[in-house]
Amino acid sequence: MSSTTLDPSRRGAHAGTGGAPAGGMSGTSTGPGPSFFRVLNSEFIKFRTLLSTLILLGCTVLVVVGFGALSAWGTGQFAEAAATDPQAAAAFAAQGGDLAVGVPTSGIAFAQLILGSLGVLLMSSEFTTGMARSTFAAVPKRIPAYAAKLLVVMVTAFVLTAASVYLAGLMALPILDNYNLNLDLASPQSVKMLLVNSLYVAAVAAIGMALGSLIRNSAGGIMSLVGLFFVAPIAFQLIPGDFFVEARKYLPGNTVEPMTAVQHVPDTLEAWQAAMVLGAWVVIPVVLAAVLLKKRDV
């Protein structure tokens, strides 16, 4: 039986009882409602049918791969200088060994900016375009739509970052090889760098989405994100006082280094502490945004 036509013959039975009280018609649904899987499918359709989203994803790949290649070249130049210049040699001896392994993730700062902004836009554009009224009329419980959107953007950010970092590594290999530098993409440290950075970018995308949901304005959401990840670290460094030195460690953007360090660097968080801090930076805004989304008018 087709429940999805406007065929008069099907509704014919109703026509006769048109004037009858509608009480008997309650629970008129004759088909499935919005399960989480269906809402997820809907959000994925919405995600992939916006050209601007696809452009931002393409930009992320280009930027991460491009910076990987540039960084490989720069590292090679550094190594070359170290061979002739004793000053450079001392500097290279101090940190050169770690440089190659950091090459594939050298574009992460930009990936987080792009995918974090994407997180903001996916949610804020719902409100700026009026789409939210359609979305939340279809899913009036609201939270499933929010959770589905969050899942789509976080999984995309993770997969795309991981793929881009790996691709950046592949691009960097021949360049580094040219300077006789070694990079093993399958080494535990390389894998750790790839996974932690990808998770980190997924976390930034989630924070972006929470900001977009809270602020409901694209420019405001992106500015808040930039403020948190780019302005605050610099401002905290410039403001004198022990408090800001300490507080700086707890900014979300400063949690990646402790998590990927080969050994603990003094005066930074332990890896597990950094993971907890980043987790809190994700969970608090995401939950706050969910609570307010449920409560506020659309």
Added chain:
Amino acid sequence: MIEARGLTKVYGDKTAVAGVNFTVEAGRVTGFLGPNGAGKSTTMRMIMGLDRPTSGTVTVNGSPFARHAAPLRDVGALLDAKAVHTSRSAYNHLLAMAATHSIPKKRVHDVIEMTGLADVAKKKVGGFSLGMGQRLGIAAALLGDPQTVILDEPVNGLDPEGVVWVRNLVKYLASEGRTVFLSSHLMSEMAVTADHLIVIGRGRIIADAPIQDIITGKGQIRTRVRTDQPDRLMHLLAGDGVSVELQENELLEVTGLDPRRIARAALDSHVMIYELTPLQASLEEAYMELTKDEVEYHSLITTGAAAPVQSGGN
């Protein structure tokens, strides 16, 4: 069936909807008439669970919209032309909406055909005219083949052919036994589309009656009567549903009784009357009174741009 009980919405210090009660029955077109800013859209958003009532309740088929197991299959709404991401195509918009309820692609194509969007379905909604946006909104409302259809100002921006199309569509939907609730600020449009009319002004229900009663002014009939025995006539006319008001020395205003019966009562009791003037349906006057307060709107009327509003007027 839609039922609102004590439905109230307050924004800051402004009361948009002030404790309204009404019932929208199935099987007929119920018009929701009121000037811009009267609270129509707010009421409709509250029905759809998008705005939370400050107090009171509104239910569709006995339960709040958000509690329905398959909301789109029960209630379809056009709340706003272009409640759509402007960079997405009409087809993809409908496809994403349909996916939430596993509505098949065929149905998406069907509503696109039905609303005449086939030629533009793959184009970005941002480039749509207001009329095309309305058609897309109506397509989205019909997507789940819902028992209840809510349309906020559906004819805004439509060309004359589109206006007739919406008129026929809503009548057809109602003839199938569906609940159809549509708003407009145009009395003339309501007169030809609705079976029943709920009139709202400043957040309050002014009238809730069959359209025929409202057009003929039944129950609202006012008649001006001049007589040299006002007290005697007042006594004669008194009865259920009739109110008689002494306005001047020998001038009465009678509400709820048609002129023929006033004349008959006067003749039977040998009371002389020397004026018997039927007055215009008070509802329309009240409605015009409401719209007159909106300065912008008023200036439109004086330039004649909104002439249809006055078509049934005085």
